[in-house]
Amino acid sequence: MNWLGLRTLFFKEILRFSKVYLQTLFAPMVTALLYLLVFSHILEGRLEVYEGVSYTAFLIPGLMMMTIIQNAFANSSSSLIQSKVTGNLIFVLLTPLSHFEIYLAFTLAAIVRGVFVGVGVYVVAISFTDVGFYNLGYALLFALTGSAVLATLGIIAGIWADKFDQLAGFTNFLIMPLSFLSGVFYSIHSLPPVWQEISRFNPFFYMIDGFRYGFFGVSDVDPRFSLLITNAFLAVLVLLTLSLLRSGYKLRD
Amino acid sequence: MSTAINIAQVHKYYGNLYALKGITLQIERGEFFGLLGPNGAGKSTLINIMAGLTRANGGRVSILDHDVAKHYRFARRCLGVVPQELVFDPFFTVREVLRIQAGYFGLGPENYAWIDELIDALMLSDKADTNMRALSGGMKRRVLIGQALVHKPEVVVLDEPTAGVDVELRKSLWAFIERLHNEGHTIVLTTHYLEEAEALCDRIAILNHGQVIALDTKEALLARDIGGKRSLHVTLARPLDPIPSALRSIVKKELGYEIVFELNNESVSILDVVDSLRQAGATILDLQTEKTDLEDIFIDLIQGKAS
Numbered sequence: 158m159n160w161l162g163l164r165t166l167f168f169k170e171i172l173r174f175s176k177v178y179l180q181t182l183f184a185p186m187v188t189a190l191l192y193l194l195v196f197s198h199i200l201e202g203r204l205e206v207y208e209g210v211s212y213t214a215f216l217i218p219g220l221m222m223m224t225i226i227q228n229a230f231a232n233s234s235s236s237l238i239q240s241k242v243t244g245n246l247i248f249v250l251l252t253p254l255s256h257f258e259i260y261l262a263f264t265l266a267a268i269v270r271g272v273f274v275g276v277g278v279y280v281v282a283i284s285f286t287d288v289g290f291y292n293l294g295y296a297l298l299f300a301l302t303g304s305a306v307l308a309t310l311g312i313i314a315g316i317w318a319d320k321f322d323q324l325a326g327f328t329n330f331l332i333m334p335l336s337f338l339s340g341v342f343y344s345i346h347s348l349p350p351v352w353q354e355i356s357r358f359n360p361f362f363y364m365i366d367g368f369r370y371g372f373f374g375v376s377d378v379d380p381r382f383s384l385l386i387t388n389a390f391l392a393v394l395v396l397l398t399l400s401l402l403r404s405g406y407k408l409r410d
Numbered sequence: 411m412s413t414a415i416n417i418a419q420v421h422k423y424y425g426n427l428y429a430l431k432g433i434t435l436q437i438e439r440g441e442f443f444g445l446l447g448p449n450g451a452g453k454s455t456l457i458n459i460m461a462g463l464t465r466a467n468g469g470r471v472s473i474l475d476h477d478v479a480k481h482y483r484f485a486r487r488c489l490g491v492v493p494q495e496l497v498f499d500p501f502f503t504v505r506e507v508l509r510i511q512a513g514y515f516g517l518g519p520e521n522y523a524w525i526d527e528l529i530d531a532l533m534l535s536d537k538a539d540t541n542m543r544a545l546s547g548g549m550k551r552r553v554l555i556g557q558a559l560v561h562k563p564e565v566v567v568l569d570e571p572t573a574g575v576d577v578e579l580r581k582s583l584w585a586f587i588e589r590l591h592n593e594g595h596t597i598v599l600t601t602h603y604l605e606e607a608e609a610l611c612d613r614i615a616i617l618n619h620g621q622v623i624a625l626d627t628k629e630a631l632l633a634r635d636i637g638g639k640r641s642l643h644v645t646l647a648r649p650l651d652p653i654p655s656a657l658r659s660i661v662k663k664e665l666g667y668e669i670v671f672e673l674n675n676e677s678v679s680i681l682d683v684v685d686s687l688r689q690a691g692a693t694i695l696d697l698q699t700e701k702t703d704l705e706d707i708f709i710d711l712i713q714g715k716a717s
Contacts, residue, residue, distance in 0.1 A: 159483070165513025173501050244497035248557065251461055251491055252514035253483035405465055410424075 163258040166249065170266030174232055181232070181270060186277045189224045193217065193282060196342060206344045207375045213286045218296070218369040219341035220282070221275045222303060226364065229271030229304035230311040230332050233263045237315025238324050241408075250409065256402035260312065260395075267308030272300055288372060295380055296371025302387045303364035307332070309394040316398075316407050335361045345377050360390045412475070414439045414565050414596040415460060420469035422455055422620075429455045431620040432469065437598060437613075439474075439564070442591050444611030444628075445600040448712055451617040453600045454494055457569050461491045473565055487515060490558035494569040494600075496550050498542040504529065505538045508556050515561035528556045531586065548579045555586070566590060567598040572606060584610065604704040608632075614704075616711055624711050634707055641700040642671040642680060647693035654686045673699075 174181040197213035204212045240246035249259060282288065290296055310332070318324040339361035345353050356362050367383035370376035376383070402408070415437040422430040430452045437443045445453050458464035460471055462482050470477060476484035499507060508525045512518075529538050532552040537545060542553065551571065558566060568587065572580045580603075588610065591597045601607055607614055607628075614631055616624040624631060641662060649666040660678055663670040671683055680699070687694060 159514075159516050161516045161518055162514045165510055169510050169513075172506075176501050240499075243500070244493075244495050245499045247461075247463055247493055247497065248499065248511060249514065250463055251486060252511075253486045253516070254514055255483070409463055409465055 159253055159255070159258055162252060162254045163262050166254065166259065166262035167265050170232070170236060170263060171269060173236060174266070174270050181228070182274055182277065185224050185228050185274050186281065189220045189274075189278045190281055192220055193278075193285065197285065206347070207373055210373050210375070211286060214288045215344075215369075215373075216342065217279070217282045217286070217288050218372045219365055221278045222300070222365045222368045223336050223339075223341045224278050225271040225275035225300055225304050226307040226336055226361065227271075227332065228274045229267040230307040230314070230328070232267040232270045233308045233311030234315040234318075234324055234327070235311075236263065236266075237312060238318050238321060241315070241319075242321065246408070256399060260309075260399055260402055263312055264305060264308040267311060268301060268304040271304035271307065275300060275304075290372055291374035292371050294371070295384075296368055298384065299364055299368035299371060299380075299387065302384070302391055303361075303368065306360070306364070306387065306391045306394060309391065309398050312398050313394070313401065316401055319407075335359055339365050340377065341365060360386060363387050412439055413437070413472075414441065414474060415598065416470075416472045416475075417456070417460075418470045420456070420459060420471060421467045422452075422459065422464065423467050429620050430459075430466070433617075433620070433622060435615055435622060435625065437596065439596050440591075440594060442597045442610055442612045443599070444607040444614040445598060445617065446604070446607055446614060446708065447600075447617035452620040453617055454569055455620075456617070457491065457567055457598075457600065460567060461489060462486060487561060488564050490561070490563035490566045492554050492558045492566070492568040492571050494573065496547060496554070498545075498550050498553065500541070500543045503539050503541050504534055504545070504553055504556075507542060507553060508560055511557045512560040517561060521560070524562065525556075525560060528559055531589075532556050533582070548575055551575060551579070551583075555583075559590075564594075565596045565598070569600050570602060571599070572601065572603060580606075604708055608704045616708065618712050624707075628704075631707055632704065640673045642673055642683060643696075643698040643700065644669050644671065644683070644687065644694060645696035646687075647695055650687070650690060650692045654690045656686050657683060 193213070193216060196216055200212045206212065206215045237246070240249070314324055314327040318327060338356065339359050340356065345356045345362065348356065363378070363383035363386040366376045366378055367380045367387065370380040413436050415435070417433055417435040420430050420433045433452070433456060445456070447453050455464060459466045460473065460478060462478050462485070465479065472478060473485040474488045476488065478485045502510065505525070508528065509522070512521045512525060529535055532555060534549065534552055534556070537549060542550065545553065555571065571587070572583055575583065584606070587597060587599070599607070599611060611628055613627050615622050646667050646669070650669070653661060653664070653669070657671065660671045660673065661669060662672040673680065684694065
């Protein structure tokens with residue numbers, strides 16, 4: 158392992174997004190809090206998903222997780238496509254960094270951004286309503302694996318897309334619908350049976366459901382099952398990404 | 411002396427485009443090697459394969475005996491590549507860019523002194539903490555050279571380092587590259603400026619349509635007989651109209667007072683030209699002959715006329 162190389166690429170990625178922190182860190186926090194403000198204002202008191210859990214409290218972990226995964230995805234995908242389009246990806250490709258080291262550095266940096274923004278949302282959100290942790294370990298585990306999944310998906314999208322337009326397609330037609338329809342704003346038990354079944358095929362659903370379990374100790378499915386699904390999904394994506402990077406697909410053509 | 415770069419039967423296709431048709435080349439350690447050829451000849455593709463930026467469809471390339479595909483970590487540590495495109499990372503300053511680049515190679519603070527030396531040698535000292543975005547094209551070019559050298563590679567490949575660079579910077583880049591060569595680096599240079607190759611390179615390969623069409627020392631290449639052609643520049647007191655019929659077939663260029671004739675060994679001699687011009691009533695002010703230069707050889711080879 159080229160540890161220093163891996164560390165350098167990781168820190169470079171951290172520096173990259175922190176130099177434009179308004180756009181990469183604060184903007185997504187503000188967006189999440191706007192959702193919180195609007196939806197809790199409209200629905201607070203009219204809806205109780207889990208017994209004893211106010212709608213605003215229910216919404217907070219969902220919005221956190223949505224922010225975490227969207228930002229993890231945005232970080233790795235936009236970093237890659239920018240480097241590809243501007244051509245400076247060669248500075249990484251010319252080095253002795255292995256495909257695994259490149260994968261790890263991009264993924265870890267994306268996780269850091271996702272989790273940072275998620276924590277930021279939490280810190281502001283608890284001034285609205287009191288939300289504690291039922292099991293912090295579960296919440297952390299889902300935050301980390303969920304952001305790892307999306308960081309990996311971001312790498313795949315970044316490798317595949319040749320233009321910003323294609324990446325926007327990937328984001329808007331895949332990532333956004335999957336994250337919005339994963340139970341951020343509702344429990345899938347409130348959906349018609351058909352949609353409940355369809356939701357079970359959405360891997361994002363398990364991330365959000367398991368993450369929420371860490372807060373309230375209740376969830377739509379067993380959190381251990383959600384963890385299993387999330388990790389299996391992660392494993393498949395990691396294998397796919399590593400084989401793409403190893404083959405040089407689109408990067409070393 | 412062992413081989414710095416060994417290229418054996420390298421093939422590369424891009425879909426239907428056959429970019430490299432079995433290139434074989436050996437570049438020795440300590441050489442200053444020129445890789446010439448028209449646009450699209452395959453020079454950059456070949457360099458990208460050496461650097462691991464492109465994968466060959468067949469054949470092998472090794473840098474100091476390290477296969478660029480199988481032992482890429484070793485191969486890439488021995489190789490510094492200055493890309494042709496003026497690419498840069500807009501997020502960082504010059505010093506950050508160089509330190510990051512060194513870090514990828516596993517080099518930390520112990521290498522900072524070398525980076526400062528590079529910044530100095532490339533005349534970037536007053537821009538070291540300036541963002542890359544704010545640099546002029548020439549300065550970005552110098553940073554690219556710095557990035558290629560952060561890990562002190564033995565073999566340095568420069569893909570058209572002086573393209574679009576003003577005369578002054580070109581001179582200083584030449585001096586810098588010569589210094590690298592004198593310090594023992596193997597240099598591979600591609601260029602469009604043939605006088606650059608003529609001034610710097612020991613040995614030259616000319617690529618065309620993905621094939622090596624000439625590979626020789628510069629001297630041997632320049633000594634090549636390309637039909638014994640020479641140019642004769644004649645300056646007249648007054649423009650001559652018409653040019654005597656005996657000479658019309660050998661006129662290369664006509665610019666009023668100045669006529670350039672292309673002479674072959676056998677058919678017409680300089681004296682023949684002078685005699686015909688005087689008979690036609692012309693007053694000759696100046697005569698100049700010009701020997702073959704790399705450009706003539708190059709054009710001849712590319713057009714497939716060279717023997």
